[in-house]
Amino acid sequence: MELDFTLKKYKRLIQAIAKSDYVVFTIRDYLQLKEKPAKLILLRHDVDMDPFQQLKCAKMETDYGIFSSYYFRYTDEILKPEVLDEISSLGHEIGYHYETLTKARGDITKAIEIFRRELKYFQKKWNTVTICPHGGATVENINAYSLKDLSKLPFKLLFNTNLFSNWNNREIWGTYSIKDFGLIGDAYLSIDFDNMLYLSDTGRSWSNKYKIKDVVKTSDNLLHYPKVNRTNDVIALINEGAVGHLYILAHAEQWKDNFRDWLKWLMAQQIRRNGKLGLKLYWKITKQNQQSKIKDTI
Numbered sequence: 001m002e003l004d005f006t007l008k009k010y011k012r013l014i015q016a017i018a019k020s021d022y023v024v025f026t027i028r029d030y031l032q033l034k035e036k037p038a039k040l041i042l043l044r045h046d047v048d049m050d051p052f053q054q055l056k057c058a059k060m061e062t063d064y065g066i067f068s069s070y071y072f073r074y075t076d077e078i079l080k081p082e083v084l085d086e087i088s089s090l091g092h093e094i095g096y097h098y099e100t101l102t103k104a105r106g107d108i109t110k111a112i113e114i115f116r117r118e119l120k121y122f123q124k125k126w127n128t129v130t131i132c133p134h135g136g137a138t139v140e141n142i143n144a145y146s147l148k149d150l151s152k153l154p155f156k157l158l159f160n161t162n163l164f165s166n167w168n169n170r171e172i173w174g175t176y177s178i179k180d181f182g183l184i185g186d187a188y189l190s191i192d193f194d195n196m197l198y199l200s201d202t203g204r205s206w207s208n209k210y211k212i213k214d215v216v217k218t219s220d221n222l223l224h225y226p227k228v229n230r231t232n233d234v235i236a237l238i239n240e241g242a243v244g245h246l247y248i249l250a251h252a253e254q255w256k257d258n259f260r261d262w263l264k265w266l267m268a269q270q271i272r273r274n275g276k277l278g279l280k281l282y283w284k285i286t287k288q289n290q291q292s293k294i295k296d297t298i
C-alpha cells in the first residue's frame with residue numbers, strides 16, 4: 001500500500017486539483033471576490049514548524065499554476081525571512097499565524113500589543129492582509145510537534161503544576177476589530193463555513209477525531225462525508241466534483257519525502273494524539289477554572 005502524507009501524495013492531490021475545474025484561491029483573493037464561482041477551493045497552509053518543508057510544497061504548487069496562503073507563526077525557528085521571501089516571490093500569499101493570547105498567557109491587552117508588533121513586521125515585509133489563529137496545544141513553551149520537544153515533557157511534568165494552557169487565540173477579538181489593523185480578514189473568522197466543506201490534515205488524517213481547535217464549529221457538513229479520511233478520499237472528492245466549495249488546510253511539515261522522516265513524524269504524532277486526548281480531559285475538568293480566568297482578563 002502506498003504511504004499517505006508523503007510529498008509524492010501531496011503532488012497527487014495538487015495534480016488532481018490542477019486538472020479539475022475547481023478554481024483555487026488564496027484567502028486574500030477569496031475575501032475580495034465580488035462573485036464566487038460555483039466550484040472553488042481555498043488552499044491554506046499553517047506553518048507550525050519547519051519552514052523549509054513549506055518551500056517544497058510552494059514550489060510544487062507553483063509548477064501546477066496553483067497559489068495558496070501560507071500562515072507563519074512568529075517564532076525564531078519558523079520565521080525565516082529568506083524562506084518567506086521565496087514563497088512570496090513564487091506568487092503565494094504570506095499570512096500571519098498569530099498566537100498572541102497564548103504568548104501573553106491570557107492577558108488580552110498584552111496580547112494585542114504583541115499582535116500589533118508582530119503583524120507590523122509581516123505587513124512591512126510581505127504586505128500581509130490576512131491572519132489566522134494558531135490552535136496548537138501549548139505546554140509551557142513547548143509546542144509538542146517534534147520528538148525533541150516531546151522528550152522535554154516528562155521533565156516539565158515533574159517540576160511544574162500549571163502546565164497546560166488552553167488559550168483560544170481568537171478570543172483577542174472581543175473588543176478590537178481586525179479592520180483596525182489594516183487587515184481584510186481572518187482565515188477562520190471571516191469565512192462563512194455554512195456552504196463550505198472544511199478539510200484539515202491535522203494529525204495526518206482528514207477526519208476530525210483528534211483535532212482540538214482546528215475543527216470549525218459550523219462544519220457539520222463533514223458528517224455527510226464520513227468517507228473522507230485518507231488523501232485518496234480527498235482526491236476522489238475532487239475528481240467527483242459534487243461539492244461546490246472546498247476549504248483545504250494542509251500542514252506542509254507533515255508531508256515527508258523519505259520514510260525515516262515520515263516515521264519520526266508518526267511517532268511524535270502518536271504521542272501528541274494520545275496527549276491531546278489527555279489534554280481534552282484535563283481541560284474538561286479545569287474548564288470552569290479557565291473560563292473564570294478568561295472573564296477576569298476581559
Ligand SMILES: [Zn+2]
Pocket residue numbers: 046047048097133134135136
Ligand atoms: Zn498552527
